[in-house]
Amino acid sequence: MELKPIIEVKDLHFSYKKSQVLCGVDLRLFKGEVVSLLGPNGCGKSTLIKLILKLLHGNGEILLHEKSIEEYSHKEIASHIAYIPQYHHVPFGYSALEMVLMGRVSKLGIFASPSSHDHFIALEALKKVGILDLKDRIFGQLSGGQKQLVLFARAIAQGVDTFIMDEPVNGLDYGNQMRLLEFIYKLSHEGYTFLKTTHYPDHALLISSRTVVMNGGKIISDGQPGEVITVPMIQDVYGVNAEIITHDTHKRCMPIFR
Amino acid sequence: MAMLHFLFDRTKQKRYLVVGTVILTAIAALSLLLGQYPIDFHTFIAYLNYKIYGIADIEIDTLALMDNIILEIRLPRILLAILVGAALATSGAVFQAMFVNPLVSPGILGVLAGASFGAACGMLISEQWYIVQALAFSFGFIAVGFAVLVGSIGTNSRSTVMLVLGGVISSSLFTSLLSIIKYAADPYSSLPAIVYWLMGSLSMAKLDEVLIVAIPILISIFGMIFMGKYFDLLSLGDEEAKSLGINVKLIRIVAIILATLASSLSVVMAGIIGWVGLIIPHIIRLAIGPSHRLLVPLSAIVGGAFLLLADAVSRLALSVEIPIGILTSLIGIPVFIMVLKNARAAWN
Numbered sequence: 226m227e228l229k230p231i232i233e234v235k236d237l238h239f240s241y242k243k244s245q246v247l248c249g250v251d252l253r254l255f256k257g258e259v260v261s262l263l264g265p266n267g268c269g270k271s272t273l274i275k276l277i278l279k280l281l282h283g284n285g286e287i288l289l290h291e292k293s294i295e296e297y298s299h300k301e302i303a304s305h306i307a308y309i310p311q312y313h314h315v316p317f318g319y320s321a322l323e324m325v326l327m328g329r330v331s332k333l334g335i336f337a338s339p340s341s342h343d344h345f346i347a348l349e350a351l352k353k354v355g356i357l358d359l360k361d362r363i364f365g366q367l368s369g370g371q372k373q374l375v376l377f378a379r380a381i382a383q384g385v386d387t388f389i390m391d392e393p394v395n396g397l398d399y400g401n402q403m404r405l406l407e408f409i410y411k412l413s414h415e416g417y418t419f420l421k422t423t424h425y426p427d428h429a430l431l432i433s434s435r436t437v438v439m440n441g442g443k444i445i446s447d448g449q450p451g452e453v454i455t456v457p458m459i460q461d462v463y464g465v466n467a468e469i470i471t472h473d474t475h476k477r478c479m480p481i482f483r
Numbered sequence: 484m485a486m487l488h489f490l491f492d493r494t495k496q497k498r499y500l501v502v503g504t505v506i507l508t509a510i511a512a513l514s515l516l517l518g519q520y521p522i523d524f525h526t527f528i529a530y531l532n533y534k535i536y537g538i539a540d541i542e543i544d545t546l547a548l549m550d551n552i553i554l555e556i557r558l559p560r561i562l563l564a565i566l567v568g569a570a571l572a573t574s575g576a577v578f579q580a581m582f583v584n585p586l587v588s589p590g591i592l593g594v595l596a597g598a599s600f601g602a603a604c605g606m607l608i609s610e611q612w613y614i615v616q617a618l619a620f621s622f623g624f625i626a627v628g629f630a631v632l633v634g635s636i637g638t639n640s641r642s643t644v645m646l647v648l649g650g651v652i653s654s655s656l657f658t659s660l661l662s663i664i665k666y667a668a669d670p671y672s673s674l675p676a677i678v679y680w681l682m683g684s685l686s687m688a689k690l691d692e693v694l695i696v697a698i699p700i701l702i703s704i705f706g707m708i709f710m711g712k713y714f715d716l717l718s719l720g721d722e723e724a725k726s727l728g729i730n731v732k733l734i735r736i737v738a739i740i741l742a743t744l745a746s747s748l749s750v751v752m753a754g755i756i757g758w759v760g761l762i763i764p765h766i767i768r769l770a771i772g773p774s775h776r777l778l779v780p781l782s783a784i785v786g787g788a789f790l791l792l793a794d795a796v797s798r799l800a801l802s803v804e805i806p807i808g809i810l811t812s813l814i815g816i817p818v819f820i821m822v823l824k825n826a827r828a829a830w831n
Binding site for chain 1 (some may be wrong): 713720722723729768774776
């Protein structure tokens with residue numbers, strides 16, 4: 226039996242103000258995968274993510290569980306996929322727990338408030354990402370890493386097993402970056418599925434099961450991170466001279482300055 | 484601020500609402516008894532006994548007097564003060580959430596000016612209350628639309644300052660249009676009526692009129708209260724709100740209609756009463772935090788209590804009655820300046 230993809234993108238085109246952002250993108254995401262979308266600024270990574278979440282509309286086909294995304298409401302999409310945006314400014318001083326509870330809203334009836342069960346789920350999610358002690362702190366006053374973890378907890382509280390993340394480690398210090406990646410890695414072994422954009426080839430090598438490289442609105446390669454992330458690719462896409470070094474079975478990308 | 488920002492559990496939430504309602508009821512009961520003709524507690528109980536159980540332990544003269552004071556004068560005024568205060572404060576909280584902008588209110592967005600222009604038009608062309616109300620709502624809605632349009636000129640992102648400026652422009656547009664109406668109005672009959680009404684007054688209310696307008700106002704207020712959990716999401720921005728599974732467009736339209744309806748009807752009944760819609764949500768946000776599930780219902784309760792108190796002051800403090808709109812501005816300005824000092828903590 227052939228495995229069916231959770232998300233399937235076929236020949237997707239998108240243009241913004243006359244400039245072509247995506248031209249013919251194909252992508253499939255299977256259960257349990259960690260797929261890293263790699264590519265330079267402006268290559269269309271974030272646009273692709275937004276199209277999959279139906280936040281933008283393009284030409285082509287996007288299937289979620291073999292049904293066109295256009296047939297889903299946002300509420301239905303939210304019951305399959307959780308989006309973890311880059312952490313950002315929030316104008317009102319919500320507490321971390323309130324932010325996580327917002328992940329439960331799409332599950333509530335029109336007149337319902339979050340129940341004690343929803344509170345329980347939100348607290349469990351905070352516990353799972355290891356920041357239960359921050360629950361009453363104001364979101365805007367947390368550090369970048371803590372904010373990212375709150376948004377992660379919110380996605381878990383949403384009760385889905387597919388996460389789409391936009392530059393999850395952006396703006397975090399090295400320690401928080403590594404902890405977040407390790408956390409993603411751990412969750413992927415519990416059956417969660419990830420599609421994330423990243424600026425770091427090393428991060429793709431470190432935790433992804435598949436790496437997709439985009440450049441100029443196209444996917445230029447798609448496969449095992451070790452096979453996709455090569456010296457010519459780094460040179461091509463980023464204009465950087467690098468060596469790929471191997472330690473045991475792990476590969477790392479090392480830039481070379483001249 | 485962290486001290487005030489209580490742990491968010493549901494029993495505490497309910498406690499706030501219960502305490503708020505009790506305080507509001509107490510203020511309402513007190514205002515029913517106090518005034519130029521104070522009513523003592525025993526007479527009031529005897530009156531209630533007669534009205535509810537038919538126990539005739541009260542003189543017929545006193546009864547007529549009580550009927551007059553309570554039913555004709557104080558009760559409609561009290562109900563109207565609560566309704567208008569609740570409508571303005573709730574709409575303020577909702578507009579602030581809708582535009583992700585803590586500086587907007589029905590007054591600042593031009594809704595009050597638009598609605599007063601519509602209502603004045605209505606008063607000139609018709610005596611039918613529903614025409615006045617419909618015109619007030621329509622122009623209130625047009626005014627907020629105009630403010631948003633002006634505020635989005637030249638930017639595709641949402642800008643706090645631009646929207647406030649858009650509101651200022653929309654407000655002055657409709658204030659000017661209103662001046663034309665005043666200029667055209669009969670200086671001996673309709674002009675003084677319009678001017679006095681615009682200054683904000685709760686004294687012209689009749690009980691049956693108040694009860695009629697109470698229905699749409701209450702529907703709007705309860706609608707907005709039930710939408711509280713969606714406002715939390717909307718304040719994160721449209722994309723994130725959509726990804727969390729809500730229908731952003733529908734919620735935004737419904738919320739703006741409800742907030743405009745409530746604040747426009749408050750204008751029809753009581754003229755322009757400024758500042759309530761801006762300061763009440765701010766004070767609540769500072770005191771208990773920004774979650775709209777609690778902010779919106781508490782705004783209704785505190786807004787009602789605030790206007791009721793302001794009205795009591797305007798009736799009791801001086802022998803001459805000050806129009807309530809003037810009083811709320813006089814109270815609102817220093818309160819808002821104090822709030823601004825602490826505002827960063829509440830916004831960030």
